[in-house]
Amino acid sequence: MKRTLHLLACAALVTPCLAADARGLKPRPSPADYPAGTSLRDGTVLGAAILAAGEVRNAFATDLNRGWLVVELAIYPPKAGRAAIAGSDFVLFVRSRGETFMIRPQEASTVARILQRETKARSDSDVNLYPTVDVGYDSGPSIYGGRGGGWRTGAGVGVGIGKGSGPPPPASTAKDLETMQTELEEKGLPAGPAAAPAAGHLYFPVMDRKLSMKTASFELEYDGPAGKERFRLEKPANR
Amino acid sequence: MHRSLRSAFLLGCILIAAAPAQTGSDRGKTGEPSADLKPVRHPRVRLGGISLGAGYTHYGGSYWGYPYYSRYAYWPGFWTPGYWGYDPWWWYPAIHPGYFSGFAYAPYMGEVKLRAPEKAEVFLDGAYAGVSGKLKSMWLEPGAYNLELRSPAGSFQKRIYVLSGKTLSIKPEFSEQQP
Incomplete structure (x- = not known):
């Protein structure tokens, strides 16, 4: 034993x-x-x-x-x-x-x-681009009497530099570092x-x-x- | 008394043996890092998302000299995520399919895509996770895992390394099961 x-x-x-x-x-x-x-x-x-x-x-x-x-x-x-x-x-x-x-x-x-x-x-x-597109229809009283209206369209782009509030870029966290090192x-x-x-x-x-x-x-x-x-x-x- | 001491010693030995053997820091000494190892920085341009709007404005005339809008409808609304633009890097778990399944998408996680027969059993670190038909896409925390698939055709084993924001695609090649 x-x-x-x-x-x-x-x-x-x-x-x-x-x-x-x-x-x-x-x-x-x-x-x-x-x-x-x-x-x-x-x-x-x-x-x-x-x-x-x-x-x-x-x-x-x-x-x-x-x-x-x-x-x-x-x-x-x-x-x-x-x-x-x-x-x-x-x-x-x-x-x-x-x-x-x-x-x-x-x-x-x-x-x-x-x-x-x-x-x-x-x-x-990083440069982040945020394009925007807008389509609408407006109507209202016309200065010539009656009602008038028309379509409107718009487009724009927002530019952001640097990381935003979202998740971090791929493979950049402390756990990623640990995993890469292990691999x-x-x-x-x-x-x-x-x-x-x-x-x-x-x-x-x-x-x-x-x-x-x-x-x-x-x-x-x-x-x-x-x-x-x-x-x-x-x-x-x-x- | 002697017997209990002996049992405690044996238990201690087993616990030491079960602990990870070596972290690897003492192996593969490959020289000191030199000071000129600087990362290469290339700024990149990425599409952060797109916002689409559509609306109808009904102008009702003026009220005490100020214009007012009798009705206003606009979609996406202020409280919907689309109002701020759809952002693929922005976490919105409720819209992701399979959020409550346990392998759902979350930020800081990596994806494992399995291209295996529908009925293969999937094991992660030795624990049964489900059948591959329901685990075609798994989101896991960054780390190293032992993936195993078992099917009538045979078994497949692989050590996988999951990194956040990255996708690992696995097409298993089953080997004959040992009797």
Whole structure:
């Protein structure tokens, strides 16, 4: 009886630790399923893909198509080994208009905060148009005797700048911030050593006005305990 | 006494285990936010609504030198929402269908549109919510939910993230149920 209780207690304590690993994405069957990838010194294989705008729209409720580049990254650890890779080990190099931009991925909380702040700020400068149309008929005594009348029509437009008294703009409340953060964390690259293949997203800010996504080329660099490797990322057609 | 202490310890362990394991703040460290991350601001123009009016004025002449209107009818009236212009961003719950159904529209909520067979059972966070035929459009508070649909064709599970003012359209692909 005592042993059973001890086993139960241990199981109860271990369960949350196991549940903590259920993050990130399901990796594709092999690294070859990713359009880009590389092998590291310790035998770890990386696979990566830039998500197209449509894929981002389908995969996320959070609007990441405005100023963010999402990279799906998969880690395939060596046989009988572990891969200790974190998102902070990666840097994205973007070449655009003769310049090279070095961009680090941002944490889910940062991304969510920026997106929420952006939406709120945008609503402060919104221009709201309220067109009005009026049709009526007036009748009354005529100065020439008898009654007279006629139709009247009118049109106008009201202009309001800033947010009104209505509900806030989409995805701008504190709860939205929390939800966006949860989503981005849950779909982000899991941290910690991985004995089995793992995958997740990295979120890179591409808000610089000098950066033209149409003409840009991308390279992802890994610089961490397993060495230093840089590989080219294929740009999706509609990015 | 010993037994009650042991039971209390066990209960404590179970409660700790049931608590959320990890908030995620300690995972995926992806560098410090840089100072140049400023939001891009583009003012946008939107149609706030339209007001339509129609009326009839009967001018009855003057009364002690002042004109007066013997009858005046105008619709929409002052107390109707249309008088101030129909505003899609203005909450007026009474006019929304299904307001009392529990998944009705409200501001600060997001919409989940289900395109599923009529008789599929819908579960939200494990709790039965109804059949999909009656839940084609659900308004939920912003948050992450576990959506599950069960039908004779199979079951469908998805973690959904609802944001206020946004619509999430879901077309489930049912997988064979495990025995």
